[in-house]
Amino acid sequence: MYRNRKKYIKPASWILFLLCFYAAASFTGCDPALFVSRSSHLSDLAADMLRPDLSYFPKILLPLFYTVQMSVTGTVTGSALALIVSPFGAVSLHFPSWARRLLRLLIQMLRSFPALILALAATFLFGLGTFAGTFAITLYTFAIMTKLTYEDAEHADIAPYQALISVGCARFPAFIHAVLPEILPAFLTNALYLFETNVRHSSILGYVGAGGIGLILNEKISWREFHKVGTILLLLFLTVCVIESANRYFTAVIHSGQIAELFSGRKDLSKKTRISGRMILFGFAVLFLFCLATQTPPDFSRTSAAALKSMAAGLTHPDWTFFFSTEKDGLGYLLLETICIAIVGTAIGAFLSAPLAFLNTRHFVPAPTAFFFNLIIMAIRSIPFLIYGLIFIRISGPGAFTGVLTLAVCSIGLLTKRFTECLEVIDPGPYRALLAMGVHPVPAVFHSVLPQIAPAFCSAVLYRFDVNIREASVLGLVGAGGIGAPLIFAMNQYDWNKAGAILLGLILLVWGVDILSSRR
Incomplete structure (x- = not known):
């Protein structure tokens, strides 16, 4: 009976994940058709930036x-x-x-x-x-x-x-x-x-x-x-x-x-x-x-001492009305939007990073190909995440969808690097043996490589999700949704009670993510 339960755990986990992904994507207003229709804006920006003023x-x-x-x-x-x-x-x-x-x-x-x-x-x-x-x-x-x-x-x-x-x-x-x-x-x-x-x-x-x-x-x-x-x-x-x-x-x-x-x-x-x-x-x-x-x-x-005292008093006495508000501008809604941005962005990034990691590893592709993709990944990682937000907002407009696109690209940079490091230390013997038997590279990867790297891949994705929760919390600075804009506005306006409520919410959110990650 235990074996029968175990057989259904993996498919049920994937179904639950896909349902959560679909719900989060719907909540954040993800619209691939909008991105495709306005992708010319991205190509125009890229064309200008690829001709730097030296x-x-x-x-x-x-x-x-x-x-x-x-x-x-x-x-x-x-x-x-x-x-x-x-x-x-x-x-x-x-x-x-x-x-x-x-x-x-x-x-x-x-x-x-x-x-x-x-x-x-x-x-x-x-x-x-x-x-x-x-x-x-x-x-x-x-x-x-x-x-x-x-x-x-x-x-x-x-x-x-x-x-x-x-x-x-x-x-x-x-x-x-x-x-x-x-x-x-x-x-x-x-x-x-x-x-x-x-x-x-x-x-x-x-x-x-x-x-x-x-x-x-x-x-x-x-x-x-x-x-x-x-x-x-x-x-x-x-x-x-x-x-x-x-x-x-x-x-x-x-x-x-x-x-x-x-x-x-x-x-x-x-x-x-x-x-x-x-x-x-x-x-x-x-x-x-x-x-x-x-x-x-x-x-x-x-x-001044008075300013520090005001800051400390506000942060230690959060605005509980804002904290427990169920309105669209309340803390609960903004934190939920932040979580959804991080879920969708991490999932898209992980999905695209896996094949890129194989193209970035000399075990699976020729050295020139690996070098080319390594340069691309380094270029992606070298751009700060807020810059991606400022770029994507000119394509998808302000809102949570911009945050999703930003975190997806940032996740590609980090996860491809982590996935590549995992692939470089595995035992390539079983993969090469299957190739020598005439097996196509894709089935060979599924049967000989994925079982070795699956735990490390999962750990890297969970780590990136933890990072994305924090990065999503400041994407609101460039109009990309989430809790960031209200937090920064509250701090700049010396509204320390509201800032204290938001910071407490962030602490509880990250703490909850840590607990879930430790029980995976």
């Missing part, structure tokens, strides 16, 4: 430096803070339970807010400029890296840790000597990946006055100077290419064990390993110190 390059180098500066400083600072506090969040390390609960609550709250919202809040505290952007990126990185690190610590072998504790070693030094060497490669890999993500986040923080290239980008799109927009996006693309190439090299170094061995304090390391590891660490330290030293100092001239 004479504009020198004027955007300084804003680009500020963007990278915020990313470097925020990523390093946030990751360092995460490494310090993450042991307190791991259940298996047996730190005080009150500290674990407090840390996890703080991380859950911070993870609920996109970097753009954190940057807007930071401008009220530190004034306009890159310091507010750096502070936002630091908090954003701290929240994500802390969660990833204490989860890695929980899955690590804690026998050496327990042995050190049993001989009287304190818990934190025991973590440093017994657990950190094991999780350090994953920690550094996550930090490198997050740095690449933070460059894209930093490139839009100028929308709320937090410095970087985002202010110029928004200005040129508003003035319809798409040749200059193309120049900015080209520079961002080149920056992402350089960062990704560097990330691949450093990831290879990390997985080779050089950095972990250097931290382990082993005496038998070769001179070459010591020198190369120290040179890498020295280079990162110099880059971080340079970015830190050139930071714009905070401006407290517009910050």
Whole structure:
């Protein structure tokens, strides 16, 4: 009887998913016919942006430096803070339970807010400029890296840790000597990946006055100077290419064990390993110190105790009328619209990413084809999500459908990269064996590849859905539906009671998504 139930679980799950997708697509007003009929607007925009004004390059180098500066400083600072506090969040390390609960609550709250919202809040505290952007990126990185690190610590072998504790070693030094060497490669890999993500986040923080290239980008799109927009996006693309190439090299170094061995304090390391590891660490330290030293100092001239008190009072006393409103402009409707945008956008992105990942992998296509599609995916990923929103709104008009299109394209960029990474580490033997037997490549993929990658694919899609929930919450800034516009308007108008209600709703929404994801 159990087997009979199990046989029907998978088809029932797919039927339930398709029903949810159809309902969400209907709620968000998805109209493919409208997109096709107005696709000429997209081709016109693309034609203008593909002819960049190269004479504009020198004027955007300084804003680009500020963007990278915020990313470097925020990523390093946030990751360092995460490494310090993450042991307190791991259940298996047996730190005080009150500290674990407090840390996890703080991380859950911070993870609920996109970097753009954190940057807007930071401008009220530190004034306009890159310091507010750096502070936002630091908090954003701290929240994500802390969660990833204490989860890695929980899955690590804690026998050496327990042995050190049993001989009287304190818990934190025991973590440093017994657990950190094991999780350090994953920690550094996550930090490198997050740095690449933070460059894209930093490139839009100028929308709320937090410095970087985002202010110029928004200005040129508003003035319809798409040749200059193309120049900015080209520079961002080149920056992402350089960062990704560097990330691949450093990831290879990390997985080779050089950095972990250097931290382990082993005496038998070769001179070459010591020198190369120290040179890498020295280079990162110099880059971080340079970015830190050139930071714009905070401006407290517009910050007062009364303003901070008003902000704190409003955020801790939400507007319950708005919170429980069932009207179309109430919190419930806006959050539902945000969820639906994220569901449809993630599903479309995942559907398109799967075949692109195969075309992006040398196991399945010739190297030139894989290289070509790799460039396309990097180009998609290099464009910030709000820029897609500003572009698509000229095609589909304001509303939730624009948000769906935006998140679908953004999901293609990230999911294709994650899917490609999964495909590159699978065992290609069964696939090649089926091909040698004369099986067509498509059935061969279904029978030999998909069973190996299905769990990793599902995890990547759930992770992207979690990201899309937060990104959908700020798409309203460009008229793409969701909760973003009311939140930003409330903050800019100092309506902290309404802002507190929206932020509480976002926290509960992300918390609910986390619970559902953990029970998949």
